[in-house]
Amino acid sequence: MQSKNPTAAKKPSPAATLPTKPFLERNANLVFGVLLLAFILVGGLLFNTKLFLMGDDADYILDALHFVKNNQYPGGRSSLYAMVLGIPIALFGVNVVTLKLFSFLCAVGAFILLYFTFKKRIPYWLLFTALLFLGINSGLQYYSSSNLSEAFYTLVQAFFLFAAFKLVDKLENGKSFKENLGTWLVYGLAALLISLSKNVALLAPMTLPVYFLFKKQWRYAALAFGLFLAFKIPYEILLRAIYGVNTVAAQMDQVMAKDMYHFEYGKETLSGFIDRFFQNLKIYISGDMWAFLGFRKEPFEGTPVLYWIIMVALCGYGAYYAFKKNAYIFITALYLMIMMGVTFVALQPAVAQSRIVVIYVPLMLILFFYSLYAATAWGPQTLQRGVIIVAGVFMFTTTMGKTSKTIATNIDELSENLSGQPLYGFTPDWINYLEMGEYVSKNIPNNVMVAARKPNTLTMYSNGRPYYGVYKVSDNATADELLKELKDNNVHYLVLASLRANPAQAVEGQIINTLHRMAGTIAQKYPTQVKIVHTIGQTEPCYLVEVTY
Secondary structure (H helix, E strand, O other), X not given: OOOOOHHHHOOOOOHHHOOOOOHHHHXXXXXXXXXXXXXXXXXXXXXXXXXXXXXXXXXXXXXXXHHHXXXXXXXXXXXXXXXXXXXXXXXXXXXXXXXHHHHHHHHHHHHHHHHHHHOOXXXXXXXXXXXXXXXXXXXXXXXXXXXXXXXXXXHHHHHHHHHHXXXXXXXXXXXXXXXXXXXXXXXXXXXXXXXXXXXXXXXXXXXXXXXXXXXXXXXXXXXXXXXXXXXXXXXXXXXXXXXXXXXXXXXXXXXXXXXXXXXXXXXXXXXXXXXXXXXXXXXXXXXXXXXXXXXXXXXXXXXXXXXXXXXXXXXXXXXXXXXXXXHHHHHHHHHHHHHHHHHHHHOOHHHOOOHHHHOOHHXXXXXXXXXXXXXXXXXXXXXXXXXXXXXXXXXXXXXXXXXXXXXXXXXXXXXXXXXXXXXEOEOHHHHHHHHHHHHHHHHOOOOOEEEEOOHHHHHHOOOOOXXXXXXOOXXXXXXXXXXXXXHHOOEEEEEEOOOEOOOOOOOOOOEOOXXXXXXXXXXXXXXXXXXXXXXXXXXXXXXXXXXXX
């Protein structure tokens, strides 16, 4: 039957009149789920069950262990990380794989929180592009299963920005301070936590006050700084009352030293700090940052000044553009400027490691692609899209090439490590050294001290057995002085390892010989008081030497 009202039949439904959302916005959670699975998969394939040769991760674990067992405050490094790492240690003991799983969970948590921090605040194409590269980048994933503080710090960093963004959102509603008090308190707590997560992060809470100053919101700037102090000052008072330590003083001592390993060299000068800044710009921006983004192959040769100038100019323009267009990216840019500026002034170039800036790469990915978008905004949309797509495809190709090779190398080691061969993948010098630690733990009582050059790493592979660390021996030290040092510290044995001076290559005679020199000086005067009691390894051997007084 024909309709009596044909015009009514042609009227579209209310749903049909709604504007269609872009694909990424409509399927945001689904896309994020896929990226999260990719992050977990790549991180799992790159999971490293072994401690790093440099020993810094062992230092963090021991800080946490001393906090749990001896109630010793973990100052000098990431105090918050060491305290939190104490939780799995208290529950499961010192198990390297368990502690690495804890770090990996922190990395996954940081990935998730980063998504919710920027969701609906920046374009979805920008957010998902950054998350994609964060997930597939082996250089970043290398730290997701380490017991260094990087994975934990990225989690705290994401929480800090989440709290800052939430506060900025709330202040837009024009409500009173009292009505927004809860949000202010969360921000103050987040500011305290990030200030305790790294020495250089002491000034991270200045990000929001500086943002409000740019916006000429003087009252909010004062409140943001005041809320940080409202948490920081009571914490420092309690810390001094309970432990008798001051985190700010400890942090500043390291920054002011010319050499953080030799405080006797004195304090840095103004010209020295300026030189630090520009040297670190070359090291970390011209070198490491471009490498993390996929534009330089590792190991890279040279750190041209032009490279950091291009990066600073590009991201500087992106920050300027964001000031007018997107408050959240502008806050992110301010945070990066403050943190990297402080980092480059505070850290001595001699201690350069790529992990120093790896914590900023997730945010730099966002700022980098946004800056490309801003720099091409003057042209037609096809140019803008073309530049971003070309850069993205190039980065994806180089990143996946490196990651696939790294996975192929790691998967064999991971399989052996998980099947009961924890030392598989170490070089012979380290295998012999760590096996000596196992021998010592089984044959020498814990109350008899044994000296070692890399004591903390050895402790981790010796069932928690303590060692006496010998890090340097003066060329002018006498046999009697060295014997007195050993006697005063109840040291009866020395571990003389053949640890390579260059970890990548074994060269005869080029080893870390600190303890060899100590033993040699003593043996030269008292040959009967130094003797080898155990040897492990034919090549790059490790010796256990007994010293009698």
